[in-house]
Amino acid sequence: MKTDIRAFTFDKLNSELSSLGLPAFRTKQIFKWLHQYGCSSFDEMTNISKALRAQLEERFYIGSCYVEDKYVSSIDGTVKYLFRLHDGEYIESVIMKYKYGYTICVSSQVGCKMGCTFCASAIAGFKRNLTAGEIEVQLIAAQKDLNIKISHIVLMGIGEPLDNFDNLIDFLNNVNNPDGLNISMRNITVSTCGIVPNIYRLIDYNLQLTLTVSLHASNDNIRSRTMPVSRKYSIDELLSACKVYAEKTGRRVSFEYTLIKGVNDSAENAKELSLRLKGMLCHVNLIPVNDVKESGNISCSREEILKFQNILKRNGINATIRRTLGADINASCGQLRRLKKRGEIDENCC
Ligand code: SAH
DSSP, rough: OHHHHHHHHHHHHHHHHHHTOOOOOHHHHHHHHHHHOSSSSHHHHHHHHHHHHHHHHHHHEEOOEEEEEEEEEETTTTEEEEEEEETTTTEEEEEEEEETEEEEEOOOEEEEEEEEEOHHHHTTTOOOOOOOOHHHHHHHHHHHTTTOOOEEEEEEESSGGGGSSHHHHHHHHHHTTTTTTTTOOEEEEEEEOOOOHHHHHHHTOOOOOOOEEEEOSSSHHHHHOOOOOOOTOOHHHHHHHHHHHHHHHHOEEEEEEEBBBBTTHHHHHHHHHHHHHHHHHHHEEEEEOOOOOGGOOOOOOOEEEEEHHHHHHHHHTOOEEEEOOOOGGGGGGTTHHHHTTTTOTTTTTT
């Protein structure tokens, strides 16, 4: 069985190559081909001999992804890809243009085990973890296709990044490497539904990235109705971990709060949330729930969201309302893979 050579960190690549008898300078050369130039075959590595390329080919493959479908929003230019992996599985990525540059939202797993009721990723089922190389190659493929340089990464696509912890860490290491894509940790956001022990593991790495926590409720009772993970880790345990994260890293924790009509949107919910977050270095992102047909969830109106935001603000909690990008292309993740599995295709595909 071949392994994905793009999934190796620099150190791991070095030990693999030295066990083949290669000198250390080869590691840097090959690492650059894989991560900085984003090659997808060993034949592209023109400064290494054909014999060595054949030797590498025998042992490794280069984790790559192929554009299966591509959607471009006519409203704001947001681009969404359905990528096919080497084993025929599908993942999604979204590229958004902001004033400060391009941001990519990447998938971390094929499907998701977490089972959040409002999320399309859960409906299509879990298949496998992505390798660190497969998380990174989404950036490489999008950059090549659009001829752009991506400066920011959010791990908010399909999957739960903290459920693929080791590969996440290797991916972060590699994209941050100056001989790779050289993306600053400060430009990376990891979003989690709240796997508490792995938040503590992340704290131990003391990385300067932004932690975003999908909270979506002000108490355990409501949270357990939409997010099964909360039956394992209570909201208090989760918020304690977030406090430690903020204290240890000095970075503000972000909370995602998707407003669902009649579920988590009352004035009492806003007050309860304010009390829970009081004194924490944090920020709340209010999101109108995206309609996923099977879920039956109803979105709140703009006025209702503003009302919720005002209560948080009056109670000293920093809160903004998420701008919706790519509204015409099903840009929230999980929706395309789900359609593909059903043999359907989105009408906006180009
Ligand atoms: N598993 C991670 C990252 C993937 S989901 C997490 O849970 O954070 C990225 C974000 O989109 C999460 O905040 C998730 O709760 C939210 N989300 C999923 N489905 C949604 C929907 N239908 N409407 C609005 N937000 C949704």
